[in-house]
Structures are given as structure tokens and as C-alpha cells.
Amino acid sequence: MIVGLTGGIGSGKTTVANFFEDLDVPIYISDTEAKRLMNVSPEIRREIVQLLGPDSYTSDGLNRKYIAGKVFQDNTLLQQLNAIVHPRVAINFANWYKQQDSPYVIKEAAILFENGGYRDCDFMILVTAPMQDRISRLKKRDQSSEEEIRDRMDAQWDDAKKTALSDITIENSILEETKRKVLRIHNHLLLRITNNW
Template identity: 75%
Template sequence: MIVGLTGGIGSGKTTVAGFFKKLGIPVYIADEEAKRLMMISPEIRKEIIQLLGQDAYTIDGLNRKYIAAKVFKDKYLLEQLNAIVHPRVATHFQNWYKQQDSPYVIKEAAILFENGGYKECDFMLLVTAPMHIRIERLKKRDNSSIEEIKDRMKAQWSDAKKQALADFSVENIYMDQTKEKVFRIHNHILLRITRNW
């Protein structure tokens, strides 16, 4: 069974995914795998340079700040970049998924609703947090400006729109409460699997 885990940027998806991992559930972080594939695949590299220019890569590898500045201000470029990367990540996920031996797995991705990936999941879990908390987290994490953060947020659906399609949701403000909610959701999923709901 596949449980999709998503949420707006800065909501704390990776934190929630980490709690599932501690419960022994295999977790696939799509954004991390996308970055890794963008680094190691010569085909992806070539296509990204054709789309965004030579500056998309530096001597150290992927120029994430440059790429983000280009695609989050241009919907067409973002769609083209996603069209290059997402099919490769989807194939990589399927290969990973076949190797897992667990009642369910977590697939964590930022735009599971936006790209239609939620349709391949059995359940959807939405992680939310108030806007001011998300902005503070992103300023600390990425050293991003408010303008950069808002550009990235504009590329994602609102929480209200996602909520309508989610089976579960976790408001991720206080770690203890988040951990407890994850534990309850985990047990609920196991119960549903056992009873074949």
C-alpha cells in the first residue's frame, strides 16, 4: 500500500516522514531522489541545460538557487523542468517500491496533488502549518528572501484545496503533538490494511 505524504513548502513534511521512519515504515523522499537523479543522470543534465542554460550546473553540481530563481518565476519553465524530472522519479519510485517488504510505504513529495501523483496512492496525508511558521522555517533553512518563498508557494495549491482530497492531515507546529498524531495515523492505516477496509 502507498501512502502519499504532501504539504506546502515549509510545512514540515520531512519531519513527519521521519516519524514514520522511526516506526519502521520505508520512506521515499521524492524531492531528494529528484535532486540525486539531476546530479547523476547525464540525460537529465543535458535536458536541463538545454532548458535553463549552462548555469543550471556549477563545478560542484546542481545550481539549485539559479534553477529555483528561473522556474518559480516562469510557469512554463517549471512545467518543462517537471516534465524532464518527474517521469524519471516515478520510474525510480516504482523500482524502489517493488523491493520493499512492509504493510505500506510512504511516498513524500511536495506536489503530489498538483501533478496528479496522488491518484497512484491508496491514502493521502497532508501536512500543514500556519503561514508565518512556514515562512520562518524557510528563512532559517534556505536563507531565502520573502519574495523567493512567496514565488515558490505560488507554484503550489492552497492547503484548503489539498484538504478536500486528503484522507488524513497533521498540523505540524509542536513536535510532541505531531509525533502522537503520526502514531495514531500509523495504527489506523495498519488496522485498515488488516481489516481490508
């Protein structure tokens, strides 16, 4: 079973994914794998440089700040970048999935709804958090300005649109409550899988 885990930037998807990982559920973090592929694949690198210019990479690898500054101001560029990266991530996930043998896996991705990836999932979990919490988390994590954060948020669907397509929503404000909800969802999924067998 493939369980999709998504949520707006700064909602705390990684925290929720970590709670599932503590329960021995295999986790695929799409954003981490996308960045890795963007760094290691010569084909992806060449296509990104063609799209966004040579400043897309520094001697240390992917220039995330430069790329974010370009694509979150221009939706066409963002779609073109996604068209380069997402098909490769999908192949990478499919290969990873074949190697797993647990009752279910978590596929964590920020834009599972926006890119249509949710259609390949058997169950969808949406993580939400109050806007101000999300902004302060991102300021701390990325040292981004509020304007940069809002640009990135504007590139994603709003929570109301995602909620309509989700099987369950986790409001991620109080960590202990989030952890308890993850355990309840885990038990529900195991029961559902057992009953289907």
C-alpha cells in the first residue's frame, strides 16, 4: 500500500514522516531524492542549466536559493523545472518501492496534489498548521524572508482544496497530539490492510 503524505511548505511533513519512521514504516522523502538527483544526474543538471542558466549550480552543487528565486516568481519556469525533475523522481520511487516489504510505505511530497501524484497513492494524509506557525518555522529553517516564503506558498494549492482530496488531515500544532494521531492512523492502516487480505 502506498500512503501519500503531503502538506503546504512549513506544515511539518518531515516531523510527521519521522513519527511514522519511528514505527518502522519505510519513508520516501521526494524533496530529498529530487535534490540528490538534481546534484548527481548529469542529464538533469544539463537540462536545468539550459532552462535557468549556469548560476543554477555552484562548485558545491545545486544553487537552491538562486533556483527558488527564479521559479517561484515565474509559474511557467516552475512547471518546466517540475517537468525535468518529477518524472525522474517517479522512476526513482518506483525502484525504491519494489525493494520494500512492509505492509505500507509513506511517500512524502510537497506537491502530491499539484503534480497529480496522489492518484498513485492508496491513502492520502494531509498535514496542516496555522499560517503564522508555518512562516516562523520557515524563517528559522531557511533564513527566508516573509516575501520569499509567501511566493513559495502561492505556488502550492491552499489547504481547503487539498483537504477535499485527502483521506485524513493532521493539524500539526502540538507535537504530542500529532504523535498520537500518527499512531492512530498507523493502526487504522494496518487494520485496513489486514481486512483487505
